[in-house]
Amino acid sequence: MKKVFFLLAAALVLHACNNSYQQMAIRKKPKNVILLIGDGMGLTQMSTAYYYQDETPSFSRFLHIGLHQNQPTDAQITDSAAGATAFSTGYKSYNSAIGVDRDTIPRETILELAARRGQATGVIATSSVTHATPASFFAHAEDRDLEDKIASQLHASPVDFFAGGGIEFFAYREDGLNYLDSLASAGFLVDTTELKRPAAWNSNQKYGYLLAADGMPKMSEGRGDFLPRATEMAIEYLSQDKDGFFLMVEGSQIDWGGHANDADWIIDEVKDFDQAIKAALDFAEKDGNTLVIVTADHETGGMSLSAAEVRMQRTYKHINPTFSTGGHSATLIPVYAYGPGAAKFMGIYQNNEIFDRMLEALRW
Numbered sequence: 001m002k003k004v005f006f007l008l009a010a011a012l013v014l015h016a017c018n019n020s021y022q023q024m025a026i027r028k029k030p031k032n033v034i035l036l037i038g039d040g041m042g043l044t045q046m047s048t049a050y051y052y053q054d055e056t057p058s059f060s061r062f063l064h065i066g067l068h069q070n071q072p073t074d075a076q077i078t079d080s081a082a083g084a085t086a087f088s089t090g091y092k093s094y095n096s097a098i099g100v101d102r103d104t105i106p107r108e109t110i111l112e113l114a115a116r117r118g119q120a121t122g123v124i125a126t127s128s129v130t131h132a133t134p135a136s137f138f139a140h141a142e143d144r145d146l147e148d149k150i151a152s153q154l155h156a157s158p159v160d161f162f163a164g165g166g167i168e169f170f171a172y173r174e175d176g177l178n179y180l181d182s183l184a185s186a187g188f189l190v191d192t193t194e195l196k197r198p199a200a201w202n203s204n205q206k207y208g209y210l211l212a213a214d215g216m217p218k219m220s221e222g223r224g225d226f227l228p229r230a231t232e233m234a235i236e237y238l239s240q241d242k243d244g245f246f247l248m249v250e251g252s253q254i255d256w257g258g259h260a261n262d263a264d265w266i267i268d269e270v271k272d273f274d275q276a277i278k279a280a281l282d283f284a285e286k287d288g289n290t291l292v293i294v295t296a297d298h299e300t301g302g303m304s305l306s307a308a309e310v311r312m313q314r315t316y317k318h319i320n321p322t323f324s325t326g327g328h329s330a331t332l333i334p335v336y337a338y339g340p341g342a343a344k345f346m347g348i349y350q351n352n353e354i355f356d357r358m359l360e361a362l363r364w
């Protein structure tokens, strides 16, 4: 009998917690937003976290889930530039567009908007920081390939913290200019050797980590815990701002594994991205004022967790990942949201509505 009462009480407490979480997800306004983008991470890529690791994936911590459709203005299938620009500006644009609309007009990004409201901001990627996805949050360029131009905009942008690769776009440029100097003059402490946590974060200082000539190494080449640790460090630093913060974190190479039709590459990169999500959720859970959104720009590889065939016979005993393309696919993309405002991300909608829904949640 005692046991029954105990179970009943426990169930009631759980119900109450879940209920108050639901209320917060619907009614409360977040102070901070962390947007995590797994480039090329369709439902199949995300599913690998459930088949190729023992730990329960961070994805299981989300209660509010939606789907987005991601067509750009000039095609059926999006690239990462148009995909990220839709999230960052609320405008659907053409493939290759970086923070500009379909007429190449620069549009204010959520990161710029956050800064204008006094918030601290950051971008983290495992590509170069000038690559399409991170660039679409702080830069404006008519073409993603203009990484030199994109690099030249970082020091003048409102970014306070960045981490990723791309030294060659700041120094050793064709035009001979050195934008590492410009970053220093703009108040950045730029580290090009290691992801080192300072003894104390100085809120009068900005921090940049450029740790590879172009993209960061693959996980299998020893990137280690760069992505989750950079995420933790950014949160420590940015959360000192009394006005809140906006942080974009990209698992860039899930896409690269997809282009290479390399399942192991994808599996490793999804695992790593899952750890970055964990860092964001652990903070958000403690903080109670942080909206965490996880999504992808598009799926890459037309990946499937197919049944393995043994001697031409299909068997359901094992998975053998297969691919239908070396490029992107048009499949709808999951959106996972946690925290105040998370309920806004349920349903099926267009990719640029992620921008609108972030603003709605923030009541900006």
Ligand code: MG
Residues within 6 Å of the ligand: 039, 080, 127, 131, 132, 133, 134, 250, 252, 255
């Ligand atoms: Mg990308």
Ligand code: ZN
Residues within 6 Å of the ligand: 040, 080, 255, 256, 259, 300, 328
């Ligand atoms: Zn791609």
